[in-house]
Amino acid sequence: MPELLFGVLGALEVLVDGQPRNIPPGRRRAALTCLLVHAGQPVSADALIEAVWRDDLPQVPPKALRTILSRLRTVLGRDAIGRGPAGYRLTGAAVDAAEFEELVQRAKTAEPQLAGEVLGRALALWRGPAYGEYADAPFATAAAHRLEQMRRDAVETRAAALIRAGEPGAAAVVLEEMLAEQPFREHAVELLVTALYHGGRQAAALERLRSYRALLGAELGLDPSPDLVALEGRILGHALEPVRWDTSGVPAWLDTSTAFVGREDELADLVTAVAGNRVTVVTGPGGVGKSRLAAEALAGLHDRLGLTVAVIELAPVVPGRVTTTVADVLGLRPGTDSGTHSVLDDLVEYLSAVPHLLVLDNCEHVNGEVVPLVSVIAQRCRDVRVLVTSRRRLGLASELVLPLGPLRVPDPDTAVGSQGSAASVRLFGDRVRRLRPTFAVTADNIVEVAELCRRCDGLPLALELAASRTATSGVSGVLARLPTDVVKKSGGLSAVVAWSYQLLQPGQQALLDHLSVFAGDFSADAVVGLMAHVPGWSGDVDPVLAELIESSLVIHHETSSGSRYRLLEMVRAFAARRLEESGRRSEAGSAHGAWVRDVVAQIRHDWSRVDGAVVAARLTACSTEVESALRRALDAGELVLASEIAHAVARCLHWTPSLELRDLMIEVGERGAADPTPDVAAGIATAAFSIGERGDPARARALGTTALAVSQDADSAATAQLALAVAAMYAGDLADSGRWFRSLAAIPALTGEANASLALIACYSDELVAAREHAEIALAAGPSGSDASCAFARYAAGEVEARTDPSRGAALLGEASAEADRVDAEQVGRVSRIALFALLVRGGRHDDAIVLGVDLFAHLRRLGAWTQVWTLLRILAELLTERGRWADAAFCLGAAQGAVAAPSPIGQDVERYLVLEATLSERLGAHVLEQIRIMATATPRARVLTRAERALSELQGR
Known part of the structure; x- marks a missing residue:
């Protein structure tokens, strides 16, 4: 087959x-362009x-x-266009658009100078509008628009990289060219002003800001973002210093109730280092106390710093999941509605708006992922601070390394009376006294x-293990059994762990070996x-567990939910190695899986019988x-066990899994769908349900249909039907x-859920009598459903009642959101508040709507819930129009209309927003309205949200 290369970033090549x-x-070019738009995916004959x-x-x-296709094959090669059940597709073709996207993605994790070079190569691929003369054809419009937006974003990203690489003059040139084409692209304005400032042209930077403010006000009636x-204020102060954020929160992490001995200087150095540097890395051998410090x-x-603290414990994280784990800890729940944004993009976007102190603990086994992640955060999130603990440094130019050594040990050549002051002796004495209060040095x-x-060797963990034995055997007894120079000569700290392990029955x-299978505390x-x-x-x-605690091999700590236990990472690694060497690893993994299956099965059983919060x-x-x-089950090929676990979790309706858990549940079903059988039908149905809720209805429908076809029990069939229902709604x-x-609705356990959804469907279709019947x-x-399902029923009833009795509707929506918060049904709480916001706006209760809207926008930003953000922006446009803020309303409406991932209005909202657009056009003029829409569409979504939040805050201030 010949080598094929296609150019679509301009006229077809x-x-x-x-x-x-x-x-x-003509027709052959149109057919080929249509195939290229779908990037190797099948295209039906009807679409062609x-x-x-x-x-x-x-x-x-x-x-x-x-x-037509035969003539194309004559030019391209007989096998260039294949045909399958789903349609025609190009095979073995390279496309410049794919190369462009790959280069853009590669630049995201590159150092500034390399990023600028890579993006320069990417932008050089462009020769004109994407897909040439077919850019405006219905089959290519969306793809052409997406690529054009990526091109403009890449220009800005390259300019930012040039500024960071010390080339502000070059950045200013490319930005001036962009702004000549799109004068209201605010992120480009911000970058240009920054480039001018760093190029020593402070007066020009301020003049550019002032001229833009004047242009924006005169042409569009808007204020700068x-x-x-904030940038203007920093320039006037002659320093682009980070802005501090008034946030709060220090998470409970390690138990710090024991005395912290001998690290006073290191502690002061660490606080100073993190305050003054974006990335600080504490290095040192295992057991030296990096995490405790x-x-x-x-x-x-x-x-x-005034920053919210987020601790990400990476020791149990498998390679490939670092970024997702960080997003999970921060509470982000991005889905496919993120469009072209990756989880990394969502993470950076959130941290740029809501800076944190990120603590990445125990990074050595995933350094390959931590390095590019931290590099991107340091480059793009100027107010974030990152504190890393690892046995080795990251290797970033921006990091400050603080090596942590063992505690000082007594010098045998000094007087005996002075040896008790050594930090290691003081720590040892304290830890023995915690177990035997009468002990003294x-x-x-x-x-x-x-x-x-x-x-x-002064290693804190080794000292703690020795102290636990001293409490029962005395110092002489421990010395008699502890080899000389055990740390230095016998394989490091693991030798001390092995010594303590050998003393066990x-x-x-x-x-202890089997406890290593727990992923967290237990x-x-x-x-x-x-x-x-x-x-x-x-x-x-x-009694066995108690002995392990006494030996300091298992750590005990108290939480609000009672006593919990955990293994230090070095002990966990040692015990896991012992399990592997004994040949019992598979046995232990299966036992863990069976226990987890029992736990989630019981939770599912209790879901509608026990208090929802519990x-x-x-x-x-x-x-x-x-x-x-x-x-573990996926790695071992135990799909039946995995399906049972995933299905039990999925049927705890309205509980939101982490990104990692959601992806694993989907993987279970995808694996099962490769060879669908009745015993994995529940897992396939679970994946269909999860994918539907994530926002990919086509794939959800395909998996749901497969699951239903192979199901032989009512339970898995019900989940498949639920998945198909949700997918169709999306x-x-x-x-x-x-x-x-x-x-x-005929299934007793799902009667409430089904009728609540039927009430919403009827409401959207303006069938209010049927909607009210289903809601009732x-x-x-x-009583037969869970508390989370009751909250969902109140939400649906609130939506229905709002159509004829706004006061009753508002009361039900308020009850729904309060109950959803209580039982952690996050999505129900979210949609209830959005519906309440709309009701308050349309009912003229603007002050109440503003207070709710401020909280809602902050909440949706944290979640990365952009589908709901676009809906909220449309409603905000209504409020701003009512308050005479025509230009701000046009900006919010234009941003929502231009977002690829924004849901289309349905029901009465279709007419409502046509009328709103007509009103804004009458007030502002059609030309101004169109210019604001273009500006809003080109504005990064995080900055759209910042503008909306400011508009709400200004209304609140008035």
């Missing part, structure tokens, strides 16, 4: 084996016929299409204690549940173990969605 080929204008002939159809369209206003510094850093034992500290060793009940599935285990777990907290608390169990096919929900059934079904 075709190279066959490096030689240009002419595709004449529509693209080639539009309304001027030939007498026999399929035959005419085959002729908050970002530009960071934990001790958090309160001081929070007070000094005295003249009688100081020589032995000093020797023991030297043998432990066989049953204690076996339990309860005593969890240990009992795990060991119940281990073949050959018998006896009482409690069961939601239980599911959230075990979600890390669920992720671990699913990952696709806008209300009739099909209603058909599936009506079939689910859903509310009456409350």
Whole structure:
């Protein structure tokens, strides 16, 4: 097959084996362009016929299409255009648009100078409008628009990279060219002003800001964005210093209740380093106390920086999941509605708006992912601080490294009386006293204690392990059994762990080994549940666990939910290695999976029988173990077990899984769909449901249909039907969605859920009598459903009542959001508040709407819930129009209309927004309205949100 290369970033270009080929204008070029738009995906014959002939159809369209494609094959090669059940597709073709997107993606994690070079190569691929003469054809419009938006974003990103690389003059040139074309592209204005400032042209930077303010006000009636206003203030102050944010929150992380000995200087150095640098890395050997030092510094850093603290423990994170884990900890829940944005883009976007102090703990095994992530955050999130703990530095030019060494040990050549002041001796004495309060370091034992500290090389973890043995065996007993220079000569700290392990009884060793399968901390009940599935285990777990705690191999700490336990990472790694060497790793993994299955099955059973806040907290608390169990089951090919676990979680309706858990649940179903059988039908149905909620209805429908076809039990069939109903609703096919929900309404456990959804469908279709009937059934079904489902029923009833009785509707929506918050049904709370916001705006209760809107925008920003953001912006446009803020209203409406991921208005909203647009056109003039729309569409979505928040705040201030 010949080598094919196509150029679509301009007029169509075709190279066959490096030689240009002419595709004449007309039908063949249209057919080829349509195939290229779909980037190797199949295109149906009907879609190709529509693209080639539009309304001027030939007498026999399929035959005419085959002729066109045959002529194309003559030029491109016989096998260049393949055909399958789903349609025609190009095979083995390289396209410059794909190369452009790949280069843009590569630049995101590159250092500034390299990023500028890579983006320069990417932009050089452009020769004109994407898809040439077909840029405005219906089959190419969306793809051409997406590529053009990426091109403009790439110009700005390249300019930012040039500024960071010390080339502000070059950045100013490319930005001036862009602004000549699009004078209201505000991010480009901000970058240009920054480039002028860093190029030593402060007066020109300020003049550019002032001229833009005048142009924006005169032409569009808008004020500059908050970002530009803040930038002007920093330039006037002759320093582009970070802006501090008034936020709060230091998370509970490690237990810091024990004495923190011998690190006073290091602690002060760390606080100073993090305050003054974007990236600080604490390095040192395992067990030296890097994590504890960071934990001790958090309160001081929070007070000094005023930043919210987020701790991301990376020790249990598998390669490939670092960015997702950080997003999960921050509470981001981006879905496919993010459009071209990746999870990294969502993360950077959020941190740019809401800066944090990020603590990335135990990074050494995932340094390859941490390095580019931290590099991007440091470059693009100027107010964020990153604190890393790792056994080795990251290797970034911007990082400040603080090496942490062992605690000082007594010098054998100094006087005995002075040896007790060594930090290692003080730590050792404190830890022994916690277990044996009568212990003291005295003249009688100081020589032995000093020797023991030297043998432990001053490593805090080694000292703690030795202290636990000293509490029962005495210093002399421990010295007799602890090899000389065990740390230095016997394989490092792991040798101390091995020494402590060898002192355990066989049953204690076996339990410790099996505890290594827990992904996070655990309860005593969890240990009992795990060991119940281990073949050959018998006896009482409690006394064995108690001995492991006494030996400091298991750490105990108290939480609001009771006693919890965990393994230090070095102990976990040692125990896991022992499990592997003993051949029991598979057995332990299966036991863990079986225990997790029992736990989630019980939670599902309790979901509609126990208080919603309690069961939601239980599911959230075990979600890390669920992720671990699913990952192990997938690796081991245990799809049936994985399907059972995933399905139980999915049927805890309205609970929102983490990104990692959601992706794992989807992977379970995707794997099952490759060879669908009845015993994995539930897993396939679960994936369909999760994908539908994520916003990919076509794939959800395909998987839901597969699951329903192979289901042989009512439970998995019900989940498949639920997935199909949700997918149809997201696709806008209300009739099909209603058909599936009506079939689910006959299932007692789903009566409330189904009727609540049917009420919404009828409401959207203006069938208010039917909507009210379904809403009443859903509310009456409350006792048989979960508290989360009751909240959903109140939301649906509120939407229905709002159509005829706004006061009653507002009350129901308020009840729904309050109950959703109580039981952690986050999505129900979100949509209830959006509906309430709309009701308050349209009912003239503007002051109440403004207060709610301020909180809503902040909440949606944190979640990355852009589908709801666009809906909220439309409603805000209504409010701003009512308050006479015509230009601001036009900006919000234009941004929502231009967003690819924005849901289309349905029902009464279609007419409502046509009228709103006409009103704005009358007030501003059609030309100004169009210019504002273009500006809003070109504005990065995070900055759109910032403008909206400012507009609300200004209304609130008035």
